Amino acid sequence: MPDETNKCYLDDNGYYRFKSNGELVHRWVARKMIYLPNRKQYPLPFFKYEIHHVNGNKRDNREDNLQILTQGQHETLHTCIELGKLGKAINRTSFRMMKHIFRIKF
Numbered sequence: 001m002p003d004e005t006n007k008c009y010l011d012d013n014g015y016y017r018f019k020s021n022g023e024l025v026h027r028w029v030a031r032k033m034i035y036l037p038n039r040k041q042y043p044l045p046f047f048k049y050e051i052h053h054v055n056g057n058k059r060d061n062r063e064d065n066l067q068i069l070t071q072g073q074h075e076t077l078h079t080c081i082e083l084g085k086l087g088k089a090i091n092r093t094s095f096r097m098m099k100h101i102f103r104i105k106f
């Protein structure tokens with residue numbers, strides 16, 4: 001994990017970037033620590049993947065907090081998270097939507 005105070009800055013979207021080249025720190029960590037050592041699990045080129053922050057904290061770039069997902073997986077996951085937040089407010093319409101979402105193959 002690079003030293004955030006000296007080598008990185010927080011961009012307008014709340015993500016850390018390297019001062020040297022502007023690269024997003026969470027993508028760098030995900031590529032080096034997860035993608036490259038587990039290449040067989042990730043058949044697509046790295047730029048095709050999105051990185052999810054598991055605990056929702058965009059500044060927490062520890063390896064354990066990062067998940068490499070396709071765009072479709074990432075969208076589905078966030079829809080599920082949002083629906084989960086709705087809790088009791090989930091009505092029949094969104095329940096149908098949820099069933100539709102879970103049919104999407106991961």
Ligand SMILES: [Zn+2]
Pocket residue numbers: 051052053074078
């Ligand atoms: Zn995410």
